[in-house]
Amino acid sequence: MTRTGILPGAIAVALVLAFFDEGTTADLARGRGIALRWCGECHVVAPGQFHGSDSVPTFAQIGGAEHFNEARLSDFLTSPQHSRMPNLSLTRSEIADLVAYIKAQHH
Numbered sequence: 032m033t034r035t036g037i038l039p040g041a042i043a044v045a046l047v048l049a050f051f052d053e054g055t056t057a058d059l060a061r062g063r064g065i066a067l068r069w070c071g072e073c074h075v076v077a078p079g080q081f082h083g084s085d086s087v088p089t090f091a092q093i094g095g096a097e098h099f100n101e102a103r104l105s106d107f108l109t110s111p112q113h114s115r116m117p118n119l120s121l122t123r124s125e126i127a128d129l130v131a132y133i134k135a136q137h138h
């Protein structure tokens with residue numbers, strides 16, 4: 032196979048991924064609202080916020096982490112165990128919005 036075949040393939044994959052991203056029901060704006068309200072007391076959840084706690088990872092760090100994984104993050108938020116994190120009893124849709132918001136923070 033020649034190299035010319037590779038680029039169109041990569042573009043097609045990127046388009047498919049973008050399509051699926053758009054297709055999720057998660058809502059970034061709602062995620063941001065939940066984050067500011069429920070997480071901002073301890074985490075720096077948005078650029079320009081300075082009153083989070085020093086010893087807690089920022090959402091930019093969490094979303095940008097090399098091991099970042101949406102499924103893992105959802106599981107963690109469903110029941111944070113063995114952690115200093117409180118269990119905030121979030122609904123599935125709140126978690127989906129938060130995961131989408133956190134994922135978007137490393138840009």
Ligand code: HEC
Nearest residue numbers: 066069070072073074087088093113114115116117119129
């Ligand atoms: C009362 C303070 C507090 C609140 C409120 C809080 N967190 Fe945390 N969070 C922590 C602490 C402390 C840690 C570090 C956990 C540890 O070291 O065991 C943590 C860790 C995390 C981690 C794991 C980071 C990693 O890579 O291990 C995630 C994800 C997270 N928090 C998300 C959230 C979200 C989303 C909310 C809001 C719904 C939230 N937190 C609200 C204190 C809090």
